[in-house]
Amino acid sequence: MTVQLKEAPSLPTHNTIVDFIEGIFQRRGSDAYLGESVTMAEHMLQAAWCAEQDGGTPEMIAAALLHDLGHFTSEIPEDRLMKGTDNFHQEAGARFLERFFPDEVVEPIRQHVAAKRYLCAVDPDYFGKLSDASVYTLELQGGPMSADEVAAFERNPHLDSCIRVRLWDDQGKDPDMPHPGFKRYRPLLESLIVAR
Ligand SMILES: [Fe+2]
Incomplete structure (x- = not known):
């Protein structure tokens, strides 16, 4: 009997990355x-x-669109995943995308969990707006930031983007919100691809 091993996806190129991402949305977008x-x-x-x-x-907009791509770890070529460490989805997504997109896109993705922890520490109203699932994962992610962590986070040159993307992440959980399809964002993504 021949055992078929599932091959890890190969690394896309700058020419194929948008098709590659669209493929993930098509194949895996209906995941819960x-x-x-x-x-x-x-x-x-x-x-x-x-x-x-x-x-x-x-x-x-690109960061908001791609911020959770790291959840689809089986879709991401293995050399972009962290071996031997916990594979946090925000880092997995950022490491995969940093070969193709500038820091202005990648850093808010990398920091979107940290931004939740930050906002919980500095904005008394923010915690009350989180979904139940986000409250649950907050504790697993380290809870609200300490004062030292807040100070370090505020030195991030992309602080404003990190916070804004996080707030859009929190808003994008409404079963009744109409939204465009992925194809609307293809030209935008293509315009942002950088050679690294
Ligand atoms: Fe999200």
Whole structure:
């Protein structure tokens, strides 16, 4: 009997990265977003739509659209994943995307969990707006930041983008929110690809 081993996906190129990402949305977008009443694709497309409606820059819209791509670890070529350490989805997504997109896109993705911890520490109203699933994961992610962590986070040159993308992430969990499809964002993503 021949055992068929599932091959890890090969690394896309700068020419194929947008097709590659669209393929993930098509194949995996209907996956449940654990504890939320929207799918993964709905969540990320709603976050991008909120960014667009809110006047976010193209980089911010792209970050909102792609912020949870790291949840699809089986879709990401293995050399982009961290071996021997916990594979936190925000880092997995950032490490995969940093080969193709500028820091203005990648850093808010890398920091979107940290930004939740930051906002819980500095904004008394923020915690009350989190979904139940986000409250649950907050503790697993380290809880609200300490004063030292807040000070360090505020030195991030992309602080404003990190916070805004996080707020759109929180908004994109509404089963009744209409949103565009992935194809709307292809030209925007293509315009942001950088050679590294
Ligand atoms: Fe998210």
